[in-house]
Amino acid sequence: MAEETEALSALHVLEYNYTRSVGPVIGRFLTGLRDGELLGIKSSSGKVIFPPVEYDPETAETLIEFAPVGPAGVVTTWAWVSQPRAKHPLQKPFAFALIKPDGADTAILHAVDAGSEEAMKTGMRVRPRWRKERVGFITDIECFEPEP
Amino acid sequence: MSDPVTGIITPVRLEYTYTPGVAASRFLKRIASKEIVGQKCPRCAKVYVPPRGSCPKCGVPTEEEVTVADSGTVTTFCIVNIPFAGSVPVPYVSAHILLDGSDIPLVGLLQEVAAEDVRMGMRVKAVWVPDEELAPTLLSIKYFTPTGEPDVPIEKIMEYRDA
Numbered sequence A: 001m002a003e004e005t006e007a008l009s010a011l012h013v014l015e016y017n018y019t020r021s022v023g024p025v026i027g028r029f030l031t032g033l034r035d036g037e038l039l040g041i042k043s044s045s046g047k048v049i050f051p052p053v054e055y056d057p058e059t060a061e062t063l064i065e066f067a068p069v070g071p072a073g074v075v076t077t078w079a080w081v082s083q084p085r086a087k088h089p090l091q092k093p094f095a096f097a098l099i100k101p102d103g104a105d106t107a108i109l110h111a112v113d114a115g116s117e118e119a120m121k122t123g124m125r126v127r128p129r130w131r132k133e134r135v136g137f138i139t140d141i142e143c144f145e146p147e148p
Numbered sequence B: 001m002s003d004p005v006t007g008i009i010t011p012v013r014l015e016y017t018y019t020p021g022v023a024a025s026r027f028l029k030r031i032a033s034k035e036i037v038g039q040k041c042p043r044c045a046k047v048y049v050p051p052r053g054s055c056p057k058c059g060v061p062t063e064e065e066v067t068v069a070d071s072g073t074v075t076t077f078c079i080v081n082i083p084f085a086g087s088v089p090v091p092y093v094s095a096h097i098l099l100d101g102s103d104i105p106l107v108g109l110l111q112e113v114a115a116e117d118v119r120m121g122m123r124v125k126a127v128w129v130p131d132e133e134l135a136p137t138l139l140s141i142k143y144f145t146p147t148g149e150p151d152v153p154i155e156k157i158m159e160y161r162d163a
C-alpha cells in the first residue's frame, strides 16, 4: 500500500545564462583581473574608486582615469561563513569581507580564506590568491588570504 | 596584448525539490504503465486529469479514480514560432487536449501534422515512448498525433475551449 499513498519527489532545475555586455569601465577592470592586476578609477575629487565605476557618484561626471591599486589591502569588515553552500566561493569555512586595496578609497566584497574565525580581524592585511587560468571574471581571484 | 573583456555570462540557477502531491503521484506512477488516471468529483462528477486530490469547483476531496483514454480532442491550440533551447523544430503546435472520459484538457505537443492543418475539434491520440523508456513522468508521452477520425463539432467542446 505504500506505493499508493507515497508522493513522488524530483529535482527541478531552473537555469538561465545571462550574457551581459560590461561596457568600457567594468570591461577594463575585468581585463585587469585576467592580467592579474587590480584597477580602480579616479573620481573628480581625486579619490580612487575600486572596483571602478563609470560616473562620479558625487558629480555624475564621466570618469576615465584608471589607477592600479593593491593588490594587497585591508579588511574593513567581515562576516564568517561556517557552513559554505554549494555556490559559495570556497568549500570550507571562510569569511565574506570588504577589502580595501592599498591606494583605493573604497572596498570590494570578496572571500577571505583565513583558516578559522579566530584568524579574522578588521584591519588585517590580505592579498589576492589568483587563479592560474584567468578568464576576465571576478572569480579570477580565487579568494583573498592573510598576508604572511 | 590580448583582446579586452567585453562581456560576461552570469548563470542564474535555482534548484527545486518538486513534489506533485499524493494524487498526481499516483497518476504519474500509472503513466509508467501507459495508463492515464484521473479523479472524479463526488458532487459534480467532473473528471480531472491530472488529478489534484480535490475539485476546485466544489471544494471537496476527489477519491474515486477513473481511467481515461489516451485519445482525445483538441479544444484549442497555439502555433509556436520561436524556438528555445531543446525545443522541437518550429513551427510546432502546443494544444489543449480533452482526453476521452475527462473534463479538463491537458497540454500536449502535436507532431506528424503541419501547423496549418491543426483545428479545434481535431481528434488526436498519444504516442508513447518505447516500453523500456516508460517512467513516472509526462515525458512518457512523446507527443500527440491526429487519428484521422472526423472532427468533433465545436458545440461539443465549447465548455472546454478556454480551460
Ligand SMILES: [Zn+2]
Pocket (backbone or CB within 6 Å): B041, B042, B043, B044, B045, B046, B055, B056, B057, B058, B059
Ligand atoms: Zn466537483
